[in-house]
Amino acid sequence: MTLYASVAQLKSALRLTDSIDDAMLLLASTSASEVIDAYCGRTFGAGTVAVTRYYSAKKSNHVEIDDAGSAPVFVKYAPNRDGDYSVTLAAGDYALLPSNNLIDGLAWPFTSIQLLNQRTWPIAQEDEPTVSVSATWGFPSIPSSVTQAAIIQASRIFARLSCPLGVAGWGDAGVMRVQSKVDPDVEVLLQPYRRLRYAA
Numbered sequence: 651m652t653l654y655a656s657v658a659q660l661k662s663a664l665r666l667t668d669s670i671d672d673a674m675l676l677l678a679s680t681s682a683s684e685v686i687d688a689y690c691g692r693t694f695g696a697g698t699v700a701v702t703r704y705y706s707a708k709k710s711n712h713v714e715i716d717d718a719g720s721a722p723v724f725v726k727y728a729p730n731r732d733g734d735y736s737v738t739l740a741a742g743d744y745a746l747l748p749s750n751n752l753i754d755g756l757a758w759p760f761t762s763i764q765l766l767n768q769r770t771w772p773i774a775q776e777d778e779p780t781v782s783v784s785a786t787w788g789f790p791s792i793p794s795s796v797t798q799a800a801i802i803q804a805s806r807i808f809a810r811l812s813c814p815l816g817v818a819g820w821g822d823a824g825v826m827r828v829q830s831k832v833d834p835d836v837e838v839l840l841q842p843y844r845r846l847r848y849a850a
Contacts (some may be wrong), residue, residue, distance in 0.1 A: 651680070652695025653680060655800035655804050656679070656798050657675045657676050657679060660661060660804055667719045675804070682803035683806035686796060689832060690844050692717055693717075696789060697787045698786040699786065701786075702782060703783055703784075706772065706773070706780060711771075712762060712764050713771075715760070715762060715763060715810045717759035719759050722783050723785060724782075725781070726739065728782075731772050735765070735781075742766070742767070743766055743769050744769075745766055751790070757791070759788070799836045802835055802839075803833060
């Protein structure tokens with residue numbers, strides 16, 4: 651998987667200059683990247699080759715897709731909902747959304763396909779895949795907010811090794827325990843990138 655924060659970035663944030671803990675820092679960064687993927691419901695790594703994926707169209711002229719970092723190689727659909735994707739759409743028959751790869755000024759991958767020219771495809775009846783899309787999947791580049799969130803989260807995971815029983819220290823109110831929730835700053839940094847899917 652793609653690491654959203656490098657070991658060098660973590661060491662700089664934690665003011666570490668030796669390499670004694672590099673293996674544990676790498677593990678913390680990997681874990682933080684996985685936590686971010688799960689929290690956001692998407693991955694921010696960029697693919698290098700086109701891969702074909704399949705989707706269930708809930709509308710006759712629109713379908714949501716995974717994050718596509720570039721325009722699809724092809725878009726096909728199965729006119730009889732039988733797995734035979736025999737109809738290939740021309741580039742002028744559909745639009746990729748969001749327009750201009752931007753949402754609220756942030757660089758964004760394509761996340762849905764809208765048919766044009768009054769074209770339609772069959773609506774999935776029982777969540778069977780009806781649309782086939784070949785593209786390079788993922789974000790064009792890792793957003794800086796995601797990198798910052800990964801540094802904070804990985805730093806917390808690494809620091810957790812010093813308090814294996816969940817006790818971070820003592821204060822005026824007594825025991826201070828490690829929080830089990832996502833760090834508030836991490837939440838703020840990642841909020842624009844969360845992908846929430848709703849049942850049809």
